[in-house]
Amino acid sequence: MTTVLRAISDGNKYKGGIYMVFEYMDHDLTGLADRPGMRFSVPQIKCYMRQLLTGLHYCHVNQVLHRDIKGSNLLIDNEGNLKLADFGLARSFSNDHNANLTNRVITLWYRPPELLLGTTKYGPAVDMWSVGCIFAELLHGKPIFPGKDEPEQLNKIFELCGAPDEFNWPGVSKIPWYNNLKPTRPMKRRLREVFRHFDRNALELLERMLTLDPSERISAKDALDAEYFWTDPLPCNPKSLPKYEASHEFQTKKKRQQQRQHEENAKRQKLQHQQQHGRLPPTQQSGQAHPQMRSGPNQPLHSSQPPVAAGPSHHYGKPRGPAGGPGRYPPSGTSGGYNHPNRGGQGSGGYGSGPYPPQGRAPPYGSSSMPGAPPHGSGGGSGYGVGGPNYPQGGPPYGGSGAGRGSNMMGGNRNQQYGWQQ
Numbered sequence: 001m002t003t004v005l006r007a008i009s010d011g012n013k014y015k016g017g018i019y020m021v022f023e024y025m026d027h028d029l030t031g032l033a034d035r036p037g038m039r040f041s042v043p044q045i046k047c048y049m050r051q052l053l054t055g056l057h058y059c060h061v062n063q064v065l066h067r068d069i070k071g072s073n074l075l076i077d078n079e080g081n082l083k084l085a086d087f088g089l090a091r092s093f094s095n096d097h098n099a100n101l102t103n104r105v106i107t108l109w110y111r112p113p114e115l116l117l118g119t120t121k122y123g124p125a126v127d128m129w130s131v132g133c134i135f136a137e138l139l140h141g142k143p144i145f146p147g148k149d150e151p152e153q154l155n156k157i158f159e160l161c162g163a164p165d166e167f168n169w170p171g172v173s174k175i176p177w178y179n180n181l182k183p184t185r186p187m188k189r190r191l192r193e194v195f196r197h198f199d200r201n202a203l204e205l206l207e208r209m210l211t212l213d214p215s216e217r218i219s220a221k222d223a224l225d226a227e228y229f230w231t232d233p234l235p236c237n238p239k240s241l242p243k244y245e246a247s248h249e250f251q252t253k254k255k256r257q258q259q260r261q262h263e264e265n266a267k268r269q270k271l272q273h274q275q276q277h278g279r280l281p282p283t284q285q286s287g288q289a290h291p292q293m294r295s296g297p298n299q300p301l302h303s304s305q306p307p308v309a310a311g312p313s314h315h316y317g318k319p320r321g322p323a324g325g326p327g328r329y330p331p332s333g334t335s336g337g338y339n340h341p342n343r344g345g346q347g348s349g350g351y352g353s354g355p356y357p358p359q360g361r362a363p364p365y366g367s368s369s370m371p372g373a374p375p376h377g378s379g380g381g382s383g384y385g386v387g388g389p390n391y392p393q394g395g396p397p398y399g400g401s402g403a404g405r406g407s408n409m410m411g412g413n414r415n416q417q418y419g420w421q422q
Contacts (some may be wrong), residue, residue, distance in 0.1 A: 025085075026078045026246045030071030033138070035244065042199070045138045046235035048074075050224065051082040052131060057220035059084070060124040065093050067105040069130035071137070080238025093123055106130060108153050109143050113164065114214050116154045118176035125214035128223070132209025139198055139206075154181055161212055162189035169213040201228040 029048070032038065040048075052074060059066055067089040075085045089105050101122060103115040112129035114122055136144045144160065147153030158164070163183040164172045172178055191210060195203055205226045208218035218226075229235060 024077075025075035025083065027076045027244065028072045028085075029074040029076060029082075029134070032076060032244060033071060039141065040138055041236075043233045043236035044241060045135075046229055046233070047080065047238055047241065048076070048082050048138070049131075049135055050229055050235050051238070052084070052134070053220045053224050055082075055084045056127055056131065057224065059090075060127070060220055063092050063094070065091050065101075065124060066127050067091065068107060069127050069134065070107045070110045071134060074134070078243045080241035082238075095123075108147055108150070109133065109145050111153065112214065113154065113157050113161075113212055114175065116150055116157075117164075117172070117178050117181060120176075122214065124219065125217040128209055128217050128220065129214075131220070131223075132206060135202075135209060136195070136206055139202060140195070151181065155183070158183050158187045160189075160191055160194060161210055163187040164212050172213075199228070201226070201231055204228070 033040070052069075056066065056069070064087075066084060066087065068086055069084075073084065073086040075083045091101060093099060093101070100120045103118055103120055103122075106112070106115060106126060110130040110133045112126050115126060133143070133145060145153060145156045147156050162168065163186060164178075166173055191207060192203060195206065198206065205218070205223060205228045208226075209223065211217045
């Protein structure tokens with residue numbers, strides 16, 4: 001480390017600034033762990049954990065609490081060296097633990113239960129809880145206590161480590177916020193059950209790091225002597241670790257934010273696309289009228305034949321069938337649309353209260369099963385449903401290829417069946 005002191009004299013006033021320059025570290029532990037497909041080997045985890053405990057033991061011997069142990073504050077270079085960083089919340093402590101220190105320290109996911117319950121008298125055990133969270137995260141592959149706020153964080157701790165009481169944590173009832181935040185139901189310790197797939201020695205060490213009672217929590221010095229570090233496979237040499245492309249938490253955070261922004265933009269574009277579809281005229285890009293939609297009074301509604309030239313305009317007042325015979329259109333049912341076998345399931349929407357569409361207006365989609373209609377929505381409702389397809393940019397708005405349309409299930413030509421003239 002190089003320290004540079006810059007001093008500027010301004011009359012009788014002395015103003016100065018201190019610039020601290022450190023060597024470049026290629027990674028932090030969070031950024032490295034967040035790399036796609038990254039899984040640390042057991043010798044690698046032992047190597048990192050031993051270095052972390054060695055550095056923390058040095059701090060505690062010199063009566064310094066770090067108070068912000070987390071993955072992004074553990075820096076790693078491409079030689080495999082791990083270093084503790086960000087001592088902005090560090091404080092000295094005395095062995096009698098009588099000093100009043102703030103409990104609003106340590107990032108939430110790594111904060112010990114005594115701080116969450118409001119104690120202001122604490123020592124090195126708070127750092128060791130954070131180390132236990134890091135240790136479990138390396139073995140498990142993800143954070144074990146990802147709480148959103150203090151009550152949820154405490155609840156996650158109690159669900160895994162059990163509810164605190166005077167039996168497993170003497171004096172806990174005297175901690176300021178215990179009576180307000182204590183669990184309302186019994187909770188047993190489930191750490192060994194949840195992490196039963198861990199190595200036996202690793203689980204034993206984790207148990208002692210994540211002990212509720214801080215006075216019973218293992219120290220950094222004793223953790224270095226744990227059986228875990230002295231059984232095969234042994235911690236590897238840092239220089240033997242693989243070299244990775246630089247990766248830090250701020251980079252992974254930026255990538256996650258960009259991914260979220262991309263997903264939000266895609267949803268926004270999808271919604272705008274659906275709204276634009278609601279305003280488009282019911283025609284295909286070729287200029288032909290949509291086979292299910294009527295652009296004028298002379299255009300047949302269900303014709304699968306090419307449209308014919310429009311004749312004189314007139315109203316739908318009377319059926320064109322022979323007197324006393326069947327009408328041109330089948331009678332309206334309770335479904336609100338035309339009961340044609342090719343239309344699939346009918347909904348309550350359709351064309352409104354009568355069998356005919358309003359004069360000069362195109363009816364909305366009443367069913368996603370309508371032949372040739374795009375599958376907007378879940379079927380059966382009027383208009384466009386949520387979750388319509390994202391059509392390719394520049395593609396036809398209504399699926400002009402005609403793929404998926406059913407044949408005439410009633411047999412014969414539809415114009416002949418209903419007496420329509422070509």
